[in-house]
Amino acid sequence: MKRVYTFGDGKAEGNAEMRNLLGGKGANLAEMNLLGMPVPPGFTITTEVCTEYTQKGRDAVVKLIQKEVEDAIAHVESLTGKKFDNPENPLLVSVRSGARASMPGMMDTVLNLGMNDATVASLAEKSGNPRFAWDSYRRFVQMYGDVVLGMKPKSKADIDPFEAIMEKVKEEKGVRLDTELGVEDLQKLVKLFKSAVKDFTGKDFPDSAWEQLWGGICAVFDSWMNERAILYRRMNQIPEEWGTAVNVQAMVYGNMGENSATGVAFSRDAATGENMFNGEYLINAQGEDVVAGIRTPQQITVEGSRRWAALQGIGEEERASKYPSLQETMPVCAEELISIANKLEDYYRDMQDMEFTIQDGKLWMLQTRNGKRTGAAMVKIAMDLLRENKIDEKTVLMRMEPQKLDELLHPVFDKSALKRANVMAKGLPASPGAASGQIVFFADEAETWAEKKKKVVLVRIETSPEDLRGMAVAQGILTMRGGMTSHAAVVARGMGKCCVSGAGEIKVDYAAKTVEMGGKVYKEGDWISLNGSTGEVYDGQVPTAEPELGGDFGAIMNLAAKYTKTLVRTNADTPRDAKQARHFGAQGIGLCRTEHMFFEGDRIKAVREMILSGDVEGRRKALAKLLPMQRSDFEGIFEAMDGYGVTIRLLDPPLHEFVPHQTATQKELASEMGLTLEEVKAKVDSLEEFNPMLGHRGCRLGITYPEITEMQARAIIEAALNVKNRGISVHPEIMIPLVGTLKEIQNQADVINTTAAKVFEERGESVPYKVGTMIEVPRAALTADQIATVADFFSFGTNDLTQMTFGYSRDDAPKFLKFYKEHGIIKTDPFEVLDQEGVGQLVRMGVEKGRATKPELKVGICGEHGGEPSSVKFCAKLGMNYVSCSPYRVPIARVAAAQAALEE
């Protein structure tokens, strides 16, 4: 088994294809060699060794790779003409991590390894630059102390012991910048640093280069298991088994004087995607100086430098003298760098993010990788590369990270303002976008304030359908309780409105009209800002900007349409949402939650009348008032979906969600209905349930109150006939919620079919319709073969199916799921990302059993997972006919569905 791969001087044992074994950095270093680019020689210890290290421990692994590492060092010695651990002409090396997936800043690096009192003298003499030699030495002692010897501060609040010493020395000398320190200061620093090491470890700083090298290599392997890296992996779903490689490379120096520099460059703009080479550099510096932000980096190109200066309000003269571009200071290196960037981009056929160093006028490449980018840049770069004939259509689609398309659809914060904003609380990123507004606590107030043209953020402990109108006028919604499928989250996503839910640490006091977060008490009218994409809540007003949907976005959607095998429908309850979704390319409605219509206008009164009536007659009277309103809603939706299927779900939520809970409203209702306040209160109390989510809801309502199903079926069928008569093609699909047994669906299907037959007879005309069910109770999935004898279609309600499969309450789960996630009990929130392993089995079984009974059975998903890329792909691969999601997630689902087709 080969564990070490060398590279240098145009040759390499590895290549770009060996990313899994050599890590991203190692594979690309090898490839750059093969492409004839200037790369300091070195070697890569494979990711497999990292796994061995975790399993067998340090000593065993050192023994395993000792010979190979020694040979590899000899290889570097022969290419550089220098000797490791030898003061005559010392070879110094860097040791860096490099995992399969990029994990920026998560793991450790040591530079200038091999330095000691003897080599520093030799380096000073050879370079003719003692300051450079001593600067490298003090950097090495500091880095080695931090990384290998464990002296790195544990938290941001701690002070790095080395930085503290450095500050003191600078203060004594009366200087501000590191570069202002002279040779003697640096010598003093090395001494002080070493004695700090001795105090900390009880041992002398290691002088032997070999001891240093093994320390460095093992520290990188150790850093794979550090807390930061583990957390990052968990967040980005990178498996622990992947391991990191270690790259050891001959040092090149950007800090050798005014003719040396170090920097980073991008072959295109990572923010906008513009085809413009750009980057930053620092003269006389090593890599960490660029990151540390102590000195202001300069731009590589003249054009970039001018743009930068204009943004900073710096005039041309000052720019050219104080902040010249690399094209001006080192034109030959700059041109070589640009030509390398072009070659690399052509080779990898993607935007490259590169690190380089210039040592005494010679350019060296230290790294290249596909650059991270914004959603907008992702779309533009891929489409530009397609137009440049560098990639094909399928590659364009596969390059999309579907979730990132979201950034293009919602308002975003002004980036520089965001940097200055204070985070006061964090909740779940329930519905993406950016919002800034004045705090209100009640839906009524949201409405009155909005009428006065004020921007508001609705802050609630949790929301219920009563808050819908307030939510509709708010810029954003913040709740203390509730998860990714809570009412607030689902409704906000449907509206395309920013929402942070389940921010458990905030304290909402409705009586005092205050909310406390991050140690500050906010009153009604105070400004806050929400980032629905990260879950962050900011103090004050952070400016936002509206998104622009360019032509490239449309082109991506067209490509998705060309390659997908799965349709994307939308979850929409109003004609407005339906139109929005059509605009994004939805082909039909997969879920129309009829209860949401009950809160529009005055209808809630009729709904309450229906609920509070003691008998069938009273209920029928109230339902008769609702009928025309529902019918006209359905007509609007059928029209918006001209020609596409529309799935309308019968009433689902427990009735107590519709009745008023505040005494004032209860009084009003009592007088309208000729009841006493006590009678209303008693009825409201009687609707209370211990577990409403498992209580009297779904088809259980329609079965106990068939008149409700009758009214809704009639409204749907009559609306369909009316729309058909206006020359619009219409395909109603009536969906029964929360079915768990064959009898339940039979019962409701009978009511629907009888009602439809009656309407057809009355009108002397008919329209085709389908009757189907949601599969959201585990029993429905288990008996899908029976249920399919009645159902024309299945739609997986994975919100409830997840709730009932895990036994996690949708509304209460965030309280412990946060802990679960942080402690690795679960990887992702199952209400957000479909649990393919568990819930997914029920879904698969439902599809298979259903289609075994009825091969032509139409199957889709309408739970929130229908807009989450990995879940969409799972459903597409199960052969579902469609996925359905909220309007603003339609583009994401379309791209994910197309990717699923291409992956097959």
Ligand code: PEP
């Ligand atoms: C579901 O349960 O997945 C579903 C779509 O229904 P609701 O969220 O309305 O319960």
Ligand code: MG
């Ligand atoms: Mg449900």
